[in-house]
Amino acid sequence: MIVEGKVLKFGDKIDTDIIIPARYLKYTDPQYLAQHAMEPLDPEFYKKASAGVILVAGKVFGMGSSREQAAIALKAAGVRAIIAESFARIFYRNAINNGLPAIVLPGVSQVINEGDYVKVNVETGEIVVNNQKVYKGRGITGMPLKILESGGLLDYLKKVSVQNQGGN
Amino acid sequence: MPQTLTEKILSRASGKSVSPGEVVEVNVDIAAFHDLTGYHVIEVMEKAGMLKVFDKQKIVIAFDHLAPPPDVRSAEIQTQIRKFVKELKIPNFHDINLGILHQILLEKYANPGYVIVAADSHTTTSGAVGAFAQGLGASDVAAAVITGKTWVMVPQPFKVVLEGKPAKWITGKDVALKLLGDFKADYFNGMSIEIFVREPSAFPMDYRATVSNMGIEMNADALMFVPDEETVNYIKINRGYEPNIIRPDEGAKYVDEYTIDLGKLEPLVAAPHSVDNVKTVNEVEGLDVDQVFIGSCTNGRISDFEIAAKILKGKRVKSRCIAIPASYDLFKKAMELGYIETLVNAGCIVTYGTCGPCLGGHFGVAGPGETIVSTSSRNFKGRMGSNDSKVYLAGPAVAAASALEGKITDPRRFS
Numbered sequence: 001m002i003v004e005g006k007v008l009k010f011g012d013k014i015d016t017d018i019i020i021p022a023r024y025l026k027y028t029d030p031q032y033l034a035q036h037a038m039e040p041l042d043p044e045f046y047k048k049a050s051a052g053v054i055l056v057a058g059k060v061f062g063m064g065s066s067r068e069q070a071a072i073a074l075k076a077a078g079v080r081a082i083i084a085e086s087f088a089r090i091f092y093r094n095a096i097n098n099g100l101p102a103i104v105l106p107g108v109s110q111v112i113n114e115g116d117y118v119k120v121n122v123e124t125g126e127i128v129v130n131n132q133k134v135y136k137g138r139g140i141t142g143m144p145l146k147i148l149e150s151g152g153l154l155d156y157l158k159k160v161s162v163q164n165q166g167g168n
Numbered sequence: 169m170p171q172t173l174t175e176k177i178l179s180r181a182s183g184k185s186v187s188p189g190e191v192v193e194v195n196v197d198i199a200a201f202h203d204l205t206g207y208h209v210i211e212v213m214e215k216a217g218m219l220k221v222f223d224k225q226k227i228v229i230a231f232d233h234l235a236p237p238p239d240v241r242s243a244e245i246q247t248q249i250r251k252f253v254k255e256l257k258i259p260n261f262h263d264i265n266l267g268i269l270h271q272i273l274l275e276k277y278a279n280p281g282y283v284i285v286a287a288d289s290h291t292t293t294s295g296a297v298g299a300f301a302q303g304l305g306a307s308d309v310a311a312a313v314i315t316g317k318t319w320v321m322v323p324q325p326f327k328v329v330l331e332g333k334p335a336k337w338i339t340g341k342d343v344a345l346k347l348l349g350d351f352k353a354d355y356f357n358g359m360s361i362e363i364f365v366r367e368p369s370a371f372p373m374d375y376r377a378t379v380s381n382m383g384i385e386m387n388a389d390a391l392m393f394v395p396d397e398e399t400v401n402y403i404k405i406n407r408g409y410e411p412n413i414i415r416p417d418e419g420a421k422y423v424d425e426y427t428i429d430l431g432k433l434e435p436l437v438a439a440p441h442s443v444d445n446v447k448t449v450n451e452v453e454g455l456d457v458d459q460v461f462i463g464s465c466t467n468g469r470i471s472d473f474e475i476a477a478k479i480l481k482g483k484r485v486k487s488r489c490i491a492i493p494a495s496y497d498l499f500k501k502a503m504e505l506g507y508i509e510t511l512v513n514a515g516c517i518v519t520y521g522t523c524g525p526c527l528g529g530h531f532g533v534a535g536p537g538e539t540i541v542s543t544s545s546r547n548f549k550g551r552m553g554s555n556d557s558k559v560y561l562a563g564p565a566v567a568a569a570s571a572l573e574g575k576i577t578d579p580r581r582f583s
Contacts, residue, residue: 017548022527068305094305
């Protein structure tokens, strides 16, 4: 699974209240959420991300609340993958569960810049920057990869349940 | 091999001996959600075509984020969940009049050694009684509600020791902020914190709940107090039975160890816009405060109201002050003890059963340019309302003293 796009860059500790403020949580519609993604930091984020982007961020990306709308909003806004120094545990799971690849690469803030073009091999964690430099992040394997490839936990559960029924 | 509390709990729950770093499937003892995440959990279950629960007795639902509903959509969300509760005959349902989910879990359901998952990050609160409690997103909780199972990466255990007795006005909030200030919000990523209290009665359950609650702000996978006589007493008094105690083995291996001398702590605050931007109260003293919030799943317990009442008795607040006990039972107790009357006479707005102000929901949303002192858990940009507001997190003593003076105030002036 390869994803690619231009980089939008953020700093450390991007929390879920920034990714999607609480006042929007009464809804789950991806398009509605996407319009408000990252709003407190950059109200223009939705427009910038719409062409399809890779987010690069610092430490504990997605810290804070368990709101799954954070992952939904980013994906619907056009984010194809997130590469961060580290992720908050709940957000990481929510991202995978919604088919949004999350790659850990310590030191990424120093080596990838806003506007760079990156190509990410989700499984191996290999990241190619501007068709030149190659970095090795933590790839996604095992069950999380199966969930990602299915498009998310929901589709994965459906698939598993159909397979189980088929076997009976 | 001697095991830590984390390893013991996850070994039991997974049916095999686990080690840190391993990914294991575990049986959950409780799966829970509230109104705001609940409709999302149910939506995922419906879309998956699996509207069923693994064990009715092990599902807990409480309405708190939208309680009482501030608008039609909130009311609609609650109506949908009440329908789910009725159709699936869920017995452990707590409507808008009963309190905040994490407090209800602590008062009525959480036991030492349990694995608890809920669709809210502050699920870590149940770690106060020694439960391995994690917040999860709606999809993961939906899967746990259906199957009774979830997966866990076994965290690296980190040992914290609390020594001595806290000085006057020092509570659990100062311990949580001390850990955040010293280690910062990213250090405990992938770890579970196990806290040993040397003098169990010197650090009561209320304080433990605050520290466990803020375990998620430290980005710990879990924050658990090692069960002791304080744990046993709390459960005995609240529920009338003696719980089975689970403790780490002698000689269990931790990645590291850290000791806090409670006697040496001073009142701390987290300045905007980060939970780990920790300062002593004296460093920010004198800043004008528009609104004070005493409450939330972090600090809405009896000892918080006792402290606020002590500081506010017979006086009038200068800032707007909103006070919210975390549950119906706590509200009643605070009423019997006269704390509610004291706070109301001091000019506070007192209600119960809602998370409202903590997440900028309702009952006290921050306006542009306002400065808030809050006993809740987060001061992220825009968390309590306007992006241009500033939130200082503090314990109940700093909050009450600041409300009284209309500016950030060291409570030690009131000893």
